[in-house]
Amino acid sequence: MTEEKKGLTGATILLNALQEEGVEIIFGYPGGVLLPLYDAMLDSPIRHVLGRHEQGVVFAADGYARVSGKVGVCLATSGPGATNLVTGITNAFSDSIPLVVLTGQVPTSSLGSDSFQEVDIIGITMPITKHSYLVKDPRELPRIVKEAFYLARTGRPGPVLIDLPKDVLAQENVEPFPNDMKLKGYKIFGRGNNSKIEEVVQALSVSRKPVLYAGGGVVTANAERALRQFAEKANLPVVTTLMGIGSLPFGHPNLLGMVGMHGTVTANYTVDDCDLLIAVGVRFDDRVTSGLGHKFATKATVVHIDIDPVEISKVVKTHMRIVGDARKILEEVLEVLPEYPLPELSPWWEQVRQWQQEHPLKCDLESLSPEMVVKCLGELAGGESIVVTDVGQHQMWVAQFYPTVHMRNYATSCGLGVMGYGLPAAVGAQLARPGDKVFLVTGDGSLQMSLQELGTIAQNKLPIKIILLNNGVLGMVRQMQKMFYEGRYNQIQLEGNPDFVKVADAYGIHGIHINSADQVQAAIAEAVAYPGPVLLDFVISPDEDVLPLVPPGKVITEMIVR
Known part of the structure; x- marks a missing residue:
């Protein structure tokens, strides 16, 4: 020593x-x-x-x-x-x-x-x-x-x-022991089984309706590049989980969007009709499967690639399992891919494009709608900006309409769905990447669960831009009561909300009220240009719904659409 x-x-x-x-x-x-x-x-x-x-x-x-x-x-x-x-x-x-x-x-x-x-x-x-x-x-x-x-x-x-x-x-005068680790029984899975990888590529070569399904494990493994190469070389349709957003950039021709409860019609139809589902780093969460694993992708041979063997076949029956690091396994797949003929997918893509044409994500761009705000934010924020969300309707609108181009440019609470996550998470995101713009999209219910963290933003002079979609209600709960409880609303009205711009001002944060559609673009542009933190208070209607929606207990093709 x-x-x-x-x-x-x-x-x-x-x-x-x-x-x-x-x-x-x-x-x-x-x-x-x-x-x-x-x-x-x-x-x-x-x-x-x-x-x-x-x-x-x-x-x-x-x-x-x-x-x-x-x-x-x-x-x-x-x-x-x-x-x-x-x-x-x-x-x-x-x-x-x-x-x-x-x-x-x-x-x-x-x-x-x-x-x-x-x-x-x-x-x-x-x-x-x-x-x-x-x-x-x-x-x-x-x-x-x-x-x-x-x-x-x-x-x-x-x-x-x-x-x-x-x-x-x-305790004083301590002479520390060496830092040699003494871990026992902790096993890390790295590269996949070569024979299993060949089986997957062989199954792909004879498939006619394959789909690549990307989850948070792609992000964790930094497998963005390998996933994109695989999708492009094999010309695969790609769907993502909420946590997998950004694993393929928004607008990529192979990307069909998010699958599941608030996924796109095309993504849900494609997964339901596919004959080969290659799932990478996913849990088959009930928000995707509706808790009906036995009725999910029933026509498909399911390939599940995951670092955690416990997740495989836990919800959906898996036909081919590969345990290991998603990036390493996808890189191995790319090595084996040239050894087998690629499938002819023109009829499959023709069907997928037809679904896209018939069932696009729709939104009102004329009035002050939340989708209009999110789309405008995407146009003005820039592709390299980081977007953090809280949990609720606004979270789904961002998932559907914000153009996320990199997987680590997006942060939200997925599995637990915690209201109040967004504001402090935006603090962490901004401090992690001080040179990048950070936008928080939140609701008035979520914001008030962590409102005090405005003090952290002010003290550290963090230039976070807060996009508040303020509808005066607990929007997601209200939507469920509206659709499935005959509009019998109970305990969703946030009466007594403060003037959020005045609250921001009390912390020394610039605030702007937005009450009409013609103010949206100028307000967001002002926030983007402003050197410090900004709170934009968009007053939206409580009647706005997140659609498509798969009702509880229904399979993913039984969607309520706009």
């Missing part, structure tokens, strides 16, 4: 270990048990970004991870600070987002005594983390941190939690 390593505190050892992992930003909120760590931060180059709520800091770390591809790091104190992270940890676990979550804890001598602000955060989060550590010896921190980052980012990514008792952080 070198001389300069002696005399360190547990907190300093932790920060040094984080720095070795390339951590540049920690999103956090302090508390009493964390004071040794916050004191040591004053001498660390790692930047701390102060959120306004613990849920905000974990969502910010999530947004940071999604658009950067790095591991996001967040920090909260013991007790209520730690439990306020639970929703964000669950969100990251559901969407396979790599996080290292640091929580303060009472001193080791007080563990199990029900002392002030003591909770068993390890026990609480066990089902929603890849792994957890309760640190009892500060000398083990280098190894624990190294293992945590390795676990978070490898295989199927996800959150890892490190619980830090106060005395472990405060």
Whole structure:
């Protein structure tokens, strides 16, 4: 052990270990048990970004991870600070987002005594983390941190939690152990089985109606280029999940759009009628299958490529399974592809183009409609901009109409569907890529679940542009009550909404009211040009619906269309 390593505190050892992992930003909120760590931060180059709520800091770390591809790091104190992270940890676990979550804890001598602000955060989060550590010896921190980052980012990514008792952080004159990992039983699947890959290419060569189905695993594996090459060389129709948006650029001739509950008619018809479904990095979520896995793509031979063997055949019966990294497997497929004849797909494409012509996504471009706002934003924001959304109708309008051209330019809460995600996630996205424009599209219900994070934006002078689609109701719930409960509305009216422009002004953020269609383009253009943060308050009708819509319990071809 070198001389300069002696005399360190547990907190300093932790920060040094984080720095070795390339951590540049920690999103956090302090508390009493964390004071040794916050004191040591004053001498660390790692930047701390102060959120306004613990849920905000974990969502910010999530947004940071999604658009950067790095591991996001967040920090909260013991007790209520730690439990306020639970929703964000669950969100990251559901969407396979790599996080290292640091929580303060009472001193080791007080563990199990029900002392002030003591909770068993390890026990609480066990089902929603890849792994957890309760640190009892500060000398083990280098190894624990190294293992945590390795676990978070490898295989199927996800959150890892490190619980830090106060005395472990405060202990002085610590000589750390080496950071050699001691992981046992953790297996990572990389390259696929060569014989299985040949079977897939052979099945493709004799198919007549193949479809390539891309999910979040394509994003995680950075498989954008390989997927595009495969789609173009084999001339395959491509559909995506919500998390797979951007894996093929918006407007690409092979892209049919999103499949499932609010997918395009063409995407749903194509999947239903295909004879070969090549699914890459997907979970066959119930928002795609309507929970009817046995009635999904029933005419198809299903190929499932995924890093997690647990997902294969869990929902939809799989005929060919390949477990491994999506990018590596697609690259292997590309190597084998020239050995087999490509199928003749002209009749299939003729049918697909007919569906596209007969069932385009429709929207009102004359009035102040949400689709019109999203399309105008797409035209003015620029293809390299990052778009973050909250959860609700606006999330689906963005998925349908915003021209996402790169997979890491889009961040939203998918598997858990968390309202309040968007504003703090936009903070993380902007700090991850400070040179890019970041737009948040949100609703008045979602925005008010994390409104306090406007303070984080103001304090850090982040030039985030907030597109608020303000309809005065909980829009998605209202739409369901309208369509499936005979219009018996209950508890969806957001009476007493504030003047959001005045709220923005109170934080020193520029705000603009938009009440008519002829104001939309100028307002968005002004926001794009403005050097600081802007909130655009678009007043839209509560009667706007997201369509197409597959009703609950119906197969994906039984859509309600406009």
